[in-house]
Amino acid sequence: MPLPRFAVTNEALSADALAAALEGDVRFIGEGCGALCTFVGVVRATHQQKRVKYLEYEAFAPLALKSFERIAGEASAEWPAAGLAIHHRIGRLQIGDASVVIVAASAHRAESFRVCRYAIERVKQITPVWKHEFFEDGNAWVEGATTDVDDETARRRARELACA
Amino acid sequence: MRVTVQLFARLRELAGASALECDVPSGATIRSVWLATTAKHPELDGFTSNISCARNEDFAKMTTPVADGDEIAFLPPVSGG
Numbered sequence: 375m376p377l378p379r380f381a382v383t384n385e386a387l388s389a390d391a392l393a394a395a396l397e398g399d400v401r402f403i404g405e406g407c408g409a410l411c412t413f414v415g416v417v418r419a420t421h422q423q424k425r426v427k428y429l430e431y432e433a434f435a436p437l438a439l440k441s442f443e444r445i446a447g448e449a450s451a452e453w454p455a456a457g458l459a460i461h462h463r464i465g466r467l468q469i470g471d472a473s474v475v476i477v478a479a480s481a482h483r484a485e486s487f488r489v490c491r492y493a494i495e496r497v498k499q500i501t502p503v504w505k506h507e508f509f510e511d512g513n514a515w516v517e518g519a520t521t522d523v524d525d526e527t528a529r530r531r532a533r534e535l536a537c538a
Numbered sequence: 539m540r541v542t543v544q545l546f547a548r549l550r551e552l553a554g555a556s557a558l559e560c561d562v563p564s565g566a567t568i569r570s571v572w573l574a575t576t577a578k579h580p581e582l583d584g585f586t587s588n589i590s591c592a593r594n595e596d597f598a599k600m601t602t603p604v605a606d607g608d609e610i611a612f613l614p615p616v617s618g619g
Contacts, residue, residue, distance in 0.1 A: 415619045431618070432546060432547055433618070434544070434546055434592070434611055434613065436595040437592050437595055437596070437597070437611065437613075438618075440595070440596065440597070441597075462618060473618075473619065474618065474619050494619060497618055497619050498616075498617075498618065498619045499616075500616070501616060501618045501619075502546065502590075502592075502611075502613050502616055502618075503616060503617070503618025503619075504546060504547035504548075504614065504616060504617055504618070505617040505618070506547070515547050515548040515551075515614070515617070516617035517548070517588075517614055517615035517616075517617060518615050518616055518617040519615055519616055519617075520588040520589075520590055520615045520616075521590035521597070521613055521615075521616050522590065523597045524599075
């Protein structure tokens with residue numbers, strides 16, 4: 375496929391391009407591709423009632439890429455026939471910009487929804503990316519999950535959300 | 539032996555550097571590297587209970603042993619997506 379399945383980039387993300395690339399990649403594998411489920415995370419105008427001016431994302435890019443590969447490996451152990459692509463943007467993003475695009479491909483719709491949800495939950499748990507929010511009157515780093523790739527409880531939680 | 543410490547996000551801002559050199563005795567673990575780093579940069583102390591780490595661009599544990607020339611990354615809680 376012309377686009378890599380996994381990327382951390384300063385460039386604007388395209389959900390359509392990534393979905394088309396993944397579909398092309400899996401079109402003739404197994405039953406083929408009958409479903410593409412796309413998740414696009416975008417920069418929201420508010421955070422805890424504060425108005426956001428813009429965000430800056432920072433990544434430990436080589437490890438973030440490895441986290442995407444790991445997530446894809448976990449997903450394919452659970453849902454072997456599905457394909458997955460994850461692109462995360464870094465640098466300064468404006469409100470409405472896409473920060474992450476996840477595409478899951480499968481022969482039938484149920485698996486693509488599950489894999490897509492599983493992947494975004496795992497990204498939030500383990501991927502070394504940090505969000506720095508800038509407000510009218512200051513700024514703050516957002517600190518969420520403590521990355522632990524071996525935390526089975528977290529993995530189970532992601533799987534439960536994916537299958538809810 | 540000497541390792542390079544990589545810091546990200548708020549850790550980087552608090553320490554005022556994205557990379558530091560750190561000398562640790564042989565037999566040291568990533569936890570020893572963290573302790574040596576926070577001894578020089580006590581402003582990072584608050585992260586001790588929720589820090590994650592990587593060794594040479596791979597996920598690691600605080601108990602992972604380090605070798606001379608390693609790159610040890612400390613990761614504050616993540617917030618991607």
